[in-house]
Structure formats: C-alpha cells, structure tokens
Amino acid sequence: MDSPKKIMLQSDYLEGCHPNILKKLYETNLLQTEGYGVDEICAQARELIKKHLKSDKVDIHFLAGTTSTNQIIVEDCLRAFEGVITVESGEINVHETGAVEATGHKVIALTKEYKLNPEVLDKFFTVQENDPLKEHTVRGKMVYITFPTEFGLLYTKKELESIYSVCRQHDAYLFIDGGRLAYALACSDRTGIKLEDLPNMCDIFYIGGTQCGAMLGEAVVIINDELKRFFRFYTKQRGALMAKGRILGIQFCELFKDDLYFEIGKKAVDLAVYAKEALIKKGVKFHVDSYTNQQFMVLSKEKYEEITKKFGLFYCSEDNGQIICRFCTSWATTKEVMDQFIESF
Amino acid sequence: MDSPKKIMLQSDYLEGCHPNILKKLYETNLLQTEGYGVDEICAQARELIKKHLKSDKVDIHFLAGTTSTNQIIVEDCLRAFEGVITVESGEINVHETGAVEATGHKVIALTKEYKLNPEVLDKFFTVQENDPLKEHTVRGKMVYITFPTEFGLLYTKKELESIYSVCRQHDAYLFIDGGRLAYALACSDRTGIKLEDLPNMCDIFYIGGTQCGAMLGEAVVIINDELKRFFRFYTKQRGALMAKGRILGIQFCELFKDDLYFEIGKKAVDLAVYAKEALIKKGVKFHVDSYTNQQFMVLSKEKYEEITKKFGLFYCSEDNGQIICRFCTSWATTKEVMDQFIESF
Amino acid sequence: MDSPKKIMLQSDYLEGCHPNILKKLYETNLLQTEGYGVDEICAQARELIKKHLKSDKVDIHFLAGTTSTNQIIVEDCLRAFEGVITVESGEINVHETGAVEATGHKVIALTKEYKLNPEVLDKFFTVQENDPLKEHTVRGKMVYITFPTEFGLLYTKKELESIYSVCRQHDAYLFIDGGRLAYALACSDRTGIKLEDLPNMCDIFYIGGTQCGAMLGEAVVIINDELKRFFRFYTKQRGALMAKGRILGIQFCELFKDDLYFEIGKKAVDLAVYAKEALIKKGVKFHVDSYTNQQFMVLSKEKYEEITKKFGLFYCSEDNGQIICRFCTSWATTKEVMDQFIESF
C-alpha cells in the first residue's frame, strides 16, 4: 500500500465520487423504492440518458463494475460456441482473469495493434465463412472494442462506421466497452463522435460510471432488439442485479441531469493533455499519442523509481530497460497536482 | 411500481443506508486509496470485524450482493463434480435464477423442511459414501444454510454444532449465508449464538450488509485455511472485485466501529416481533413462528388485497385460497409505521 | 469385479453388440470415408431411420453415450438461465454426476412420482408465468422424460400427447430420452406409440443404441426447426463429434436396415416379462409393474445375498431392510438363462 502522502495518479478510481452524487444519496436516503432496479430513480436516470442519446428505442440497464458488465453482455449476445473478437491488448483479453472464458466463450485476439482495423476484421470473417470445417472452430460473432482503448486511443467516426459496417456484413454484433466513455466524448472535436451517435454505430455499448466520477455503476445501452429480451435474467443469474438498485440510478441521475458526465470527462482530459504537452517539452517520451485521461510514459528505470517516490504510477511493462507506465487524471485531479507532477521531472 | 404514498414493508432493502455510513462516505470522499480492496479503509474494516469475531486467523473479503457472494464461495469451495446441499426453500435453490448451477454445480435439495436436520444430513452422507457407483452421482461436498433462514427461522447453538459436526465427519464444508445475520445475532438469547461463536461453527460464512443497513456489501469470513488462497482470483474472475473497493470497506467500518450492526438488528427484530404479537392478538395467522425481522402472514385473498392497498407486502405463494406474504422491518422502520400497520388489520 | 462364472443381469450393456453390426464393421473396414459424420454410411443410416420415422423433415445426428447426448441437447435448446424439468428419479437428476448442471443449467425436479403428470406440469408453468419476480427464478423451458422411464414404466400415447400439449401451450420444448427406446417400442400394443409417431409428439428425441444392442451410439432426431442449425457446433465443442463417425453410422445402418432394432427390443421385453410373471408366481415382489426389459424386485437382504452369489443384479436402494434391485434382459439374453434365474428363487 502506498503511503498516504504520495500523490496517486495510477488510475481514475482512487477517490470516492463526484460530490453531486453524494448529495443526491443524502437527499434520497429515506425514500422507499422497489428493489432490483425497477424503482423510480432508475426510471428517471434512464429517461435522462435517453434524452442525451436522442433515442427512445434503446433499453438501459444499470450494472456495477466493468468486468461484470462485459461478462453479462457477452452471455446475452453469444451461443456457447461463439467467441468475441478483440485486439490482443483488449481489456477482456488481458486484465479480467479470464472472465469471458469463464462464461465459456473464447476471446479471439486478432492483432497486436492497439486499435482494431476494419480490413483485418473483414479478412477474419471472410476466412471464417469459407472454412469448410466451420464446426471445428469458434465462430466469431461479436466484436469488442474499447472506446477510448486500453491505451487511451480514439476511433474516429469513420473508423467506427467501417468497423460496424464490417460487422453487419458478416452478421456479427459490435459491442463498445465505454468504461471510460466520458474521456472519449470529451474528444468529440477530434473523433466526430458524440454520445447521440453511438446508438447508430453499434449493437450494444455501455457508459462507464466507476471510472468517470461515479461511486460505482455502468449504464448498458442495448440498441439491437435481439439483445433486449433476457438481459435481466442474465444479470440476476450472474449475481449482478443489485438489491438496492437505486444506488446505481442515483449515480446516473446526477451524471446526466445536466452535463456533469461531459464536464468530468473534459476536465480530466484537459489536465492530462496539459501535462503530456509539458512533459514532452521536458523530453519525456510517450508510448502512444493519447488525447484522453490516460497517458503512457516511457521512462528509464531510474527515472521511474525517482518519480514513483512521490507519485503513484501504474506499471505496465518493461522493455529493454525502459518502463512503460501510466498516469491518469480524474474528476478529482487539480491543476496544482498536475503542476507538481510536471515539476518533478 | 408502487405509488410513493404506500408504505413499503415487503423487504429490508427499500431505503438507502444507515446515516452513519453516508457520513463516512462524505468524510473520506477525497482521500486517495488503492483500488480493488487493498486500501487502508478496507484494512481497518477487516480489523474491526476481527475484533468482534475475537479471531485473528480468519480472512475477510468484501463483496457486493448476496447472489454474487454465494456464487464465489461455491466456486472457491468445490470441484466441478461436487454439489451444494441445502433445504428445498434454500435461497440458492429458488431465488437466484440458477446462479449456482451457472457455476456448474448441482444444488442438492435435501428436504422440504425449512431448517436442515443433522440426522437427515448424516443419512445423506452415509448413502453417498456407500454408493458403489460414486462417480455417477454428484458428490455433496458443501452444506449451505441461511441464518436466519429464508422464513426467518433460527438455528440454536446445539443445532448448528450438530450440523457442523456431521459435516466434519463426512469431509464436507459448512457455509453459512448470513445475508441477514444481524437479525439472527439480535436473537442470541434465544439461539445461544454470538458473532464470535461463528468462526468455531463453520468453514466459511458472511456478514450481510445490504439487507442489514448498508448501501451494499457482504463481508465474507473464511475460517478454513484450504479456502483462503485463491479467493481474490475467483472474485475478480466473477467480476466482483470492485474498483472502488473502499466503498465496501466504509460500510463495514461504520457497522462494526461500535455496535451499529447489532443495534440495527435488534431494533428491526424488536419491531417485527412487536407487530407479530399484536397481529396474533388480532387473529392474524402466521406461516411460521419467526423471531426475526421477516414475518410471514397467512391472509385470505380479500384481506391481502385490502392490506396491500396501503402497505407493500411480499407475495410468497398461494395455497387453497390463502396467501402467504411477508412483511419486513429494517434499520429505517419506525414504531409509528408498525402501529399504523397493526391498526390496518 | 464379478467372477466370470456369475451370470450378469444387472444391465443391458454387459455384452458387445449384435453380430450383424460386427459383420458390417468387417465388411466396411477398408472403405475410405470422410470423418466427423459426413460420410456415406452415416448418410445411409439417416435415410433408413427417416424411412422408419416416415418423415423427411427431421435432422439426424449420431452421438456416443447417453449422458453426452443429454448434455448436448440441453445446450442446444436452452439459454443460460433456463432449466430442464424432470421427475426426481430422472436420469439427468440422479445418475449423471451433475452433467446438466455442468453445462450451467438447473435440473428442476418436479415430483417424486416416476412418471411426469401433465397436470403437475401445467401447474408449474402457470405459477412460473404468474411470478412477478420472473428474473429471480430459473425459467423452465424444456421438459425431459425418459421413455421407457428409469423404472421401466411407459407413457401411453394419450399421456405423451397431453404432456406435449402442455409444453406447447407454455412455450417449452419436449425432449424424450430414448436411451432404451427399443424396449418401449416393443410395447406399442400397450402404449399405442410407434416409432413413426414420435416426430409428432416432441421437439427432439433420441433412439438409443448402446443399451439396445449397438456397440455404442445414439441417434438424435431433431424435429423442431429452431433446434437444428447449430447442433454440430455444440457437438464438436463438447468433444462428441467422433473422428471415425462412420462407426456410429454402421450401428444404425444395421439396426434399421430391416427391423433389427424392433426385434432386439421385442426379444428382450418378452424374456423380461416371462421372468417377471414366473417370479411373481413364486412370490417375488416387484417395486413397480414394468413391461419392459428392466424389472425391479423387492428382496429381503438374505434373498438378495443368496441370489447375487449366482446372478449379477443392480442394487438400487434399501428401504426397511428390503432391497430394491434390478435385473435386465438384452439382445444377448437367452431363455435358458432366464429359466436358470427363475429356478434360483
């Protein structure tokens, strides 16, 4: 455990939650509501999100935790012998202790690139469809992408449209893991993608709360009708239907009452990019060119050890004596902290 | 959805959480901590619980939700072909959408009685051990009981000791689901069982938070060393390792800082028994003789419909035109509400 | 292991296979064929069975072993949270080491009776459909019956029609496990059910080979179109798509080339009933009134021990010092052996 005096920058889930949410928890605490997410607070949260999505036709479910959410979506979408296609660095492939495989499904890691390329995807499907021994291989039926990606990268509207188009051509679902969606949406000038575009760009996605200022919670948005009917059954069977479901509704009521979700994203992204640019000027190298709240530096071992005496960083990997490590900003990060951090280099 | 004016008594998870917990959430909100339950708040909560248990040798993990907790414990304890023994009315057998079977394990429902009888259990194990075709049947390896039971019943110290003794004789684990443990502990005069006794009476159990005044959270206590090593792996793989694990720590810090957990239990139990006794005097029949916060009435259809116009009750089943239905008390129930409820009969 | 001199009557899979099958194995041994069941021998076997079924619209797949077949059919039919309804004594509930649960599905044991009653079934579905907390319980979506049952009992045409009618009313599949179908078909005078009737009486069933004179093999007949498309994928994923699939085809080519399957059933049934009647005359009690190749006697311990010195019997259970035990006939049983057996009482 880190000493309390060290400033922690390794992730975006190191503080509690945005104060507005706490306030709402207080205000509603004595209100009696039904359990399991059929209460009026959840209903209100759903309405607020639909308004932002400019769509009435989607189903919205509130879950807690990204790994659990990924599992339930995979189970909702796939038959036993079908698999999920992702990049090698995909969260579900590397950091979830085989949670997807634990549901019985193969994760098909298509490429070492950090973003999924529609052409690579199209080729995969074509080979699959021409395979004379179809029954002997896992059928890739769902494509999984994170937005932003695990390394903070972004898809443009055109890229995402291409991927979705390939999916539809080959009768596969597109699932967008938006665990950190606020930070991607803060870059809509760069990507061309607004929240309201997502219902036209995939079959199912989720709006991450836990890593974007909520105490806990992810809002699953189901667009494709085929995927709607049994979602609550899968949720309950996986132990993810919260008794006090209102707690999740409260998070999203506040995040989407006005534009809080977007403000949280923007603030964190601005601070992260501010730090990145300052550090580049100081000669620090970055592993990738991220414009989101996650930044991946490449430091010498000595530098890494020096910095981590004062600041918590997330260790990713070591390559030829160089260490790839992450710093993150969140709703709670201040400019003062970022300045101190920049200073320390 | 019930109208907001109706007083809801169908369960004990219809309000937010005890105000002390909200206060602690506020106070710690800006504190930076590690994720995934290795933070100092969780550490503190573990220490407080151990103090109450008067045991230093147990492992404690914080999870959210009883179904999820049951699944993870089952996975931690059993090999693929092993099963869980329970009564037919056991929560895992009837109200979790096959969550245990979804982990691949059979739930072996031993009896229609609401409490597990040590002799019935012993006979089951004896038959199993003498079966010449052992490999053709599921091996009952874990016994599951709820305390209090699904119908609010209690085991006495002697009964629990007998069950545990049978388990040990037959090389099986005893797992106590304490989703509503506070209400059983409030009856220790009646049962002879205090919290500190539990580490001597089973292999693994949990202290329910969600249904006992917390916003969410269950504290798993692992006593048997065989079950300790990999619990976090199972938790993560099941999507149940919360990123902001401190939220769970905070619940249990408050519940066990002083005697809050016990006070919550006592208050609810007292009010429930108060209502039960008053209702009996008014001629209301009860399905079982419960001394905990769950009370099961047997009402005519007409009476049921009349009462549920003003009070939310949990419908259990119908038998010969009579309806079995539950009312519950919680940390938030007041004597005024109970008096109104009694009055309405 | 039993001494070689003891005559074994405990089951119907104690010898090799009908000599016609061995002959066919010899004749085709050097023929080259495709693997995995797409060869011309399997194609021929499918045609022969379809001719007997008087139906061209069914899909037929050859598998090896009843437990494996049950698992694959369950996986083909059910979503994760759906379960299989059966009687308590159902093979899948008691003698397959939790094979169905291992696929993640609950086995819902509806009754202690040995045969499923359409009214009990109808009531179950009605309760299920009216359950306000549907997502909290396993959804019974498939009904499983064995024909003949585990205790050798038979359904009449009317009974089976009632069960199937209840299934269709409640949007559930009916699956008939015909592991010992030959022996039920030998009783068509009594039941009114011929092989050609089955495609009108359920959604999926199988024609057992292993226990009806084949070396190994069960022929799955899929009637309901919804269940056809992916059967081979499930089969392969479960490790049940035999490389030398022709071996299975050969079994069914011989069994259905002429009327061998029916002759095997009839011969065994006649001998079993012959022995039953003779034994009843000698005062032996039977647990149920079976007209198939399985007969369940109720013997005193002393008698059981005396008889099992000379004849292998299958021990079922003990009740008040009486032993329920089974004797079986098969394609290989002779009248001489049955006479010796009768004599010994």
Place this chain on the structure above:
Amino acid sequence: MDSPKKIMLQSDYLEGCHPNILKKLYETNLLQTEGYGVDEICAQARELIKKHLKSDKVDIHFLAGTTSTNQIIVEDCLRAFEGVITVESGEINVHETGAVEATGHKVIALTKEYKLNPEVLDKFFTVQENDPLKEHTVRGKMVYITFPTEFGLLYTKKELESIYSVCRQHDAYLFIDGGRLAYALACSDRTGIKLEDLPNMCDIFYIGGTQCGAMLGEAVVIINDELKRFFRFYTKQRGALMAKGRILGIQFCELFKDDLYFEIGKKAVDLAVYAKEALIKKGVKFHVDSYTNQQFMVLSKEKYEEITKKFGLFYCSEDNGQIICRFCTSWATTKEVMDQFIESF
C-alpha cells in the same frame, strides 16, 4: 463428399481400424463384463500399457476422442481462474470449437512458432510471478504440447526435458497430447524419446488410438499423484465414461499386446517420409520439415486443384496464391497408393 474412387489422403482416420482389433471384438463379443471401464479387458489393457511404460505407478483411463480427452484433462488439472499455455497453432487453440474455453479456462497462446520454446515459456512465467496485479490475469498453470505437433514436428528429449524443467520450476503441469503419439515414437532414433521415457517427462499425457489404427480410443496416463483421485468423476460428468467401456479396452489390448502400436506408427511414418523425399526430388515444396505421418506441401492453386481431382488432401490455408495442404499416411496406407500419389506430380 468425395467420390468413392478418389484416394483419400487428407487424414489418418479415414478407414476403420486395424484388423487385429476387429478380430478381438469378435472373440470377446459374448463375454459379459462390468460397464464403465472397470472390466477385466480394460484391466488387462492397463497392465499391457504399464509394462510398455515400465511403470506401475501411473493411473490409466480410456476415453474416446481427442477433444473430449483434452477437456477432461484440463478440468482435472485446473482451478476456474487458471489457464492452459500453448502455441498459437495448438490443436486446442484452433480446431476444437473452443472446447477448452467451454470448460471455463483460457487458452494462452504464447507464440506463432509451431513448437514451444522453453525460454519463451520461462519468460512468461517470470512475468506472471512478478505481476503486482496477479488476481487480474489468468494464471498459466498448465503447459500443453502436442507430440508430434499439429504440423508433424518433433521435440527432442532435451527439448522436452527443458520444457518440463521450466514447468516444475514454476509450479505448472506439463500435459502432452499424444493423439498421434505412435508417429512420434516411430522417430525415437531422431528424438531420443521412447514410450517408457514419457512418465519421466510430464505430469499427464495420452496415447492416441483413434488416429493410430484404433476404431476409437485414447489412453490417458496420469503420472502426477495430485491429478489421479477424481479423474473418473470428471469423465462421467463430461459424458465420457462409456457404458461399454470394454470396447476401449479391446483397442488397447490389441495395440499393446505385442508391438502393434509401434509397427503401425513405423509403417505410416516410413511411407510418409518415402513420399516426401520422392516429391522433393520432383520439386514439390514443403511447409515444414516433418518426419512423421503428416506432410504439409505448398502447392500452387492449379497444382492443388489438379492433384485433388484424384487424391483427397487436407486444405490448411492459403498464402499469396500458394496453398498449404496436408497428406497423411495411416495403418491402411500402402506403398502402391504412395507410388500412385508420387506419380501424379
């Protein structure tokens, strides 16, 4: 389906079985034996194999089919969150429809090379052990190799010893899939590995029957005591405990009564290498340098189409207009057929 006149060389499971096995099936057909593999024929087969292994301490189980065998071994060895390490081309990773994932376990594909390199393996384990977030990644606990590999390659004694040594250093099991073991053993001059060496070189392996002249069957050899106790339970639960288990025993009785297994391997390997050398002289290119019964040619599309008019080949993949395709020899292949095949180029 191929026309009957075409000579099929695509695999080694296209004919029935070695005539000695058929003969034994005939001779034992009327013998009565216990079911489920506890009969005297299986016992005898176990003794014969143990004699060849020069080891009395191993457990031997007979299963049918390699995919099923792989699944059961994986389940026997691993906890839910543990995974199997293999090369990308590993059978379990590409050709079993996600059978391993269907048991809940991740297949960790370590390298694009066709053989597993002990150094790569060692590095993987070292990274795993130093991972500060162990619970967030699948724990590689078993190493899977095929011998010979999917592309007919061989490990030398030294290579296998290195791999096993790395496994033991890192507390992982080594599992050798010997689906085509006969053909590797036929190359013991080249590898230095005899059958009797295997119990010293891994924790568990199997001796393939189906692809080495048997009608069906694989003999699992368990060396590590930790893996012995529950193997039959896993087998039954997976639907793989054959009722007429003696059929499997018969296969291995014949294969190991004398040296039939070794003769089958040698004959096929000699013919394959004979053809390879002749084809190389004729200018045919090979994808890898295999010395076993599987040979992988690289043909132009035109050549591939020309040849496959007369001979069945297994299509592997296409790369830049060149086709990689396999021909195999088996116990049934004759020199005449090979000469015809060579001639056709």
